[in-house]
Amino acid sequence: MLLSDKIRTFILAFCVPALFVVIYCVHQWFEYHISEHMQHMRQQENQRILKHFDDDAHQLFMLAQLYSAELNNPVSQQQWQSLLSERDVAVYRLHAEQLQALGQQDTDPQIAKALAALHSLGKFGWGAMLATDQPLAVGYLRLAEDDFLIAIRRLTSSYFTALGQGELKQQLRLVTSADIAVPEFDYVAVRTVAELPLLLQIAHQPDLFMLLSWHTTVILLLMLVGGLFIVYLGYVWLKRSLLAPFAKLTEQIEALDPSQSQLATIDTQGNRKFSALTDSINNLVNGLARDRARAKITLEAIAEAVIVMDRDALVTYMNPQAEQLLQVRSASLSSRSIGALLEMDNSLDAELQQFMASGSAQIEHRKIRFNLPKPLLLDRALTNLRCEVGNVIGAVMVLRDVTAEEQLKQVLHRRANIDACTGLLNRHAFERKLAGHIAHAQTVALCYLDLEQFKLINDNCGHLTGDHMLTLVAKVLLQFAGREALLGRLGGDEFGLVIRDQAAVEVARTLKALTEQVHLQVVQYEGVNYRVGVSIGVAFCHGTRPNPLELLKDADIACIAAKRKGSSQIHFYDSRDQQLNYERNAPKWAHRITRAIESQGLLLYFQPIRSLSGKAKRQRLEILLRLQGEASRILPPAQFIAAAERFKLMPDVDKEVIRQAFAWLSQQRAILDTICVSINLSANSLGAEGMLDYIAEQLQSFDLPSSCICFEITETSAMQNRTRALQMLQQLRKLGFTLALDDFGSGFASYGYLREMPIDYVKIDGCFVRQIATNARDFAIVKSIHDVCQTMGIETVAEFVESREIIDKLNDIGVNYAQGYVIGRPKPLADYQHSMRLVGQRNLAEHSNVRPLHVEQAVSA
Structure with missing residues (x-):
């Protein structure tokens, strides 16, 4: 429907009926108010008449009252008679039910009869009454018990005419209630x-109200005609100022064609009332043109192929990349479907139509292969194209060539999971597949293989020759592994092999043959043949589902044990082997040690060292290390020192021990001149970067004399790091520290080292001291060590002194100091007292028959 038709419909269907409804409501309002006003005026007039009538009756009572005062005066009687006659009033005296007329008037029998019936009057009163059909106004006064004076007036038609002197009254008369018959009259009760x-009974004249109602109707009709005329003028104005310009604007809008390459704008000339609207439409048109141009440029610029299809999967647009990819031209599309365009069957068209029918709002990605001039793997992104109301009107397909990308992914996937040298799984892929590989196996043998002498090939022959050897070993492993085995390269010269559902004997037999076959592999370099051996650790389990990573860890530890056994050995992991358990738990111990260092949780103990001659000026004691375990257990160093050495934590441990020992000494300043504390330095700390500077800084920070501190190093660590140990000992000697060589004799002892090293004490290893009282060879060894040290000016300390007999033998030899349970057991450093010298003497007497104990002996930190 056109806008002009809508406006006319609005005027005829809404405005005109509304105008009639308004006029009708106004007319009803006027009628209601006129009726209400008429009722109000009639009530006021009725009240006025009633009041006038009552006043006239009251005057009769007052005349009777005045007349009673002159009742016995004949002269006054005559004056009253003339006055009463003028007023048409008659006076009667009712005495003992006898009525007597006073004055010259005649007594009407009907009136006399009616008055004689008034024998029950009150003291005084006034009102109306009927004497047969004659209405009377009566006023009376009681003179005595049975004597009344009554004044009456006949209510004639002239009286009623005079009483209703208003515009609304037409007729008045006095009636009884039985005479009410005409409802249009008003009836007002009077005093009787x-x-x-x-x-x-009052009859009113309705002429005035009828005239007023007629005038109101005429006015309303005039208002109706005027309203209709105004509505017509409004319609004419709307038609000229709105409808005609809007019709012209509509024509221009309908003339716009969005499919044209160049969109025309709307001419606002003559339509200035719609300038804001036309400007907005022109902005939209220009914006649409810009968006179309931008979309076209964007589609032509992107690298992917874009194909737009309608609801029937017919191609409506292709960007240049799509034309190049599919080798077609847009001009030759001619409403071809995408399936026909790609020379595929109708399944692609059906799939596209099904996707559009689903109305999915998600982008569907899928990789498809197109048999174009060369096979391509394309990533197809499909999304629905919707109109402004949300209905699917087509689809957009974006094609991206991912052939090279997929090939690169395969290469990267192979590199991420396959070892480039051997073609086996790398460690990451091996561990990832391990859990699934052993999930349902009855027995599992996880073998950890470590090549021997492989470093020699790499160092002498180069990495290319080493890689060739790895390739040969990998071929041997593949030959023995079989289809059911899982094989991978775990490190530089380490391999992992998983054998399922074979007995331990069969596994051992297979690995033995594999070891022999690996040893047969030869690589030549400069005329020299090189071979490798292989150490194999096996973690074997059956009937249970082991943790894959824990199983691999057990195999690794078993491989370490196999290396210790010799060349090309096979070792099966045994959970009852305590040494293997220590190595297996070494990472956990390393973590606990690191946490203890950070939280200052390392505990220091001490064990006294007693001078056997009694001539020493200082009380000597050795600082021992303990670790706080679970349930407040104190763990000896044998359980965690190996883990700390394996993971290179000993320098940090030694630093913490030095810090705590120096801090304790700083709190014992009263006895610094009479005490000497021995602190152990590990092999890893000898020559460690910054260790010497740290000791000097701590010494200066705590302000301690270096003479009260002795550093101990083991014979083995000194031999392993001879040059570094010698340099560090010389620097410590320059700082004023005393030095001791611990566990002398347990390793490859050489008296020549004693001459080179600036040491003050030699601690004879307990393996010689423990049986010195019963073993002549041990006695001779200890004596020889003491004699050499005495010649060099070095004092000796015997360890593991556990009985009085041992002390006697040491005295015979002349050893300077003794350390062991007979001297004193290890105790917390916080419990140390300066009276330990006396305690040591007392312990010597009390433990003359002490039983040797070896488990709790102090182990150097």
Whole structure:
């Protein structure tokens, strides 16, 4: 429907009926208010008449009252008679039910009869009554018990005419309630002196109200005509100022064609009332043109092929990349479907139509292969194209060539999971597949293989020759592994092999043959043949589902044990082997040690060292290390020192021990001149970067004399790091520290080292001291060590002194100091007292028959 038709429909269907409804409502309002006003005026007029009538009756009572005062005066009687006659009033005296007329008037029998019936009057009163059909106004006064004075007036038609001197009254008369018959009259009750109630019947003239109602109707008709005329004028104005310009604007809008390459704008000339609207439409048109141009440029610029299809999967647009990819031209599309365009069957068209029918709002990605001039793997992104109301009107397909990308992914996947040298799984892929590989196996043998002498090939022959050897070993492993085995390269010269559902004997037999076959592999370099051996650790389990990583860890530890056994050995992991358990738990111990260092949780103990000659000026004691375990257990160093050495944590441990020992000494300043504390330095700490500077800084920070501190190093660590140990000992000697060589004799002892090293004490290893009282060879060894040290000016300390007999033998030899349970057991450093010298003497007497104990002996930190 056109806008002009809508406006006309609005005027005829809404405005005109609304105008009639308004006029009708106004007319009803006027009628209601006129009727209400008429009722109000009639009530006021009725009240006025009633009041006038009552006043006239009251005047009769007052005349009777005045007349009673002159009742016995004949002269006054004559004056009253003339006055009463002028007023048309008659006076009667009712005495003992006898009525007597006073004055010259005649007594009407009907009136006399009606008055004589008034024998029950009150003291005074006034009102109306009927004497047969004659209405009377009566006023009376009681003179005595049975004597009344009554004044009456006949209510004639002239009286009623005079009473209704208003514009609304037409007729008045006095009636009884039985005479009410005409409802259009008004009836007002009046005061009566008889028992019969009387009403005043009032008839009003309706002419004035009818005239007022007619005038109102005329005015409303005029208002209706005027309203219709105004509505017509409004319609004419709307048609000229709105409808005609809007019709012209509509024509221009309908003339716009969005499919044209160049969109025309709307001419606002003559339509200035719609300038804002036309400007907005022109902005939209220009924006649409810009968006179309931008979309076209964007589609032509992107690298992917874009194909737009309608609801029937017919191609409507292709960007240049799609034309190049599919080798077609847009001009030759001619409403071809995408399936026909790609020379595929109708399944692609059906799939596209099904996707559009689903109305999915998600982008569907899928990789498809197109048999174009060369096979391509394309990533197809499909999304629905919707109109402004959300209905699917087509689809957009974006094609991206991912052939090279997929090939690169395969290469990267192979590189991420396959070892480039051997073609086996790398460690990451091996561990990832391990859990699934052993999930349902009855027995599992996880073998950890470590090549021997492989480093020699790499160092002498180069990495290319080493890689060739790895390739040969990998071929041997593949030959023995079989289809059911899992094989991978775990490190530089380490391999992992998983054998399922074979008994331990069969596994051992297979690995033995594999070891022999690996040893047969030869690589030549400069005329020299090189071979490798292989150490194999096996973690074997059956009937249970082991943790894959824990199983691999057990195999690794078993491989370490196999290396210790010799060349090309096979070792099966045994959970009852305590040494293997220590190595297996070494990472956990390393973590606990690191946490203890960070939280200052390392505990220091001490064990006294007693001078056997009693000539020493200082009380000597050795600092021992303990670790706080679970349930407040104190763990000896044998359980965690190996883990700390394996993971290179000993320098940090030694630093923490030095810090705590120096801090304790700083709190014992009263005895610094009479005490000497021995602190152990590990092999890893000898020559460690910054260790010497740290000791000097701590010494200066705690302000301690270096003479009260002795550093101990083991014979083995000194031999392993001879040059570094010698340099560090010389620097410590320059700082004023005393030095001791611990566990002398347990390793490859050489008296020549004693001459080179600037040491003050030699601690003879307990393996010689423990049986010195019963073993002549041990006695001779200890004596020889003491004699050499005495010649060099080095004092000796015997370890593991556990009985009085041992002390006697040491005294015979002349050893300077003794350390062991007979001297004193290890105790917390915080419990140390300066009276330990006396305690040591007392312990010597009390433990003359002490039983040797070896488990709790102090182990150097």
